[in-house]
Amino acid sequence: MRKDELLNAAEELLAEQGAPCLTLSAVAERAGVSKGGLLYHFSTKEALVKGMIERLVADFDELVASQQESSYSRAYLAATFVAIRSGRLRRWAVVTGAAGDPGLLAPLREAMARWHREGMETESDPTAAQIVRLACEGLWDVTTHDPGFYGEAHYEELHRRLLALLASP
Known part of the structure; x- marks a missing residue:
């Protein structure tokens, strides 16, 4: 197996x-x-939870890397919407819920820090890029707890508006 x-x-x-x-x-x-x-x-159970968290991080890294975008923030945003629409975000809620030991979440915390630093030196507006990345995390949280909260049209509008923030200043 x-x-x-x-x-x-x-x-x-x-x-x-x-x-x-x-x-x-x-x-x-x-x-x-x-x-x-x-x-x-x-x-051990801890090794199993750690394995789930590591796979979660690797899956999102692969999703970001597979996006054909001009900047890391645009790829991060596109990957977030792919994850939302495909139901992949279910993993975030269940895996982080299983990690009762804060030490088990260390790989996720490290990934989040990396995701927020990645490519910032090449962003035309680093503050707007940070806002978009933080908005993505908010979307992850809302959709993991209430997948039907937003409809497809609302996701389209959110995506469009967040992309507009990443336009050159």
């Missing part, structure tokens, strides 16, 4: 039953493997 399948099983379990139900036995059962099979890849 691949690590991604085990991580998927853990995320599904978290989304359906919450953090208190995340046990190695429950994840192994959900994934259809023995507990030993799970332990081969993730020796």
Whole structure:
């Protein structure tokens, strides 16, 4: 069994039953493997949560890198809207909810700091770029807690307005 399948099983379990139900036995059962099979890849619950967080960061990094945009902020914005529309942001809520130990969130905190520093020296208006990136985080938060809060037309308008902030001053 691949690590991604085990991580998927853990995320599904978290989304359906919450953090208190995340046990190695429950994840192994959900994934259809023995507990030993799970332990081969993730020796502790903390290692499993850390694996989910690391995958979350890598997934967003890949999404940003795949955008064909002229600046990092524009790629970050485009990746945010791809993540919102594809339902990928569900992971943010379930994974961060599972990390009761602040130390487990260290890779995410490091990624957030990197995402906020990345490319700032080449932005024509660094303050506007920071505002857009912070707005993206606000969208992540709203859509993870209430996915139906905004309709598609509202997302289009938000995207358009945030792009306008990134225009040359």
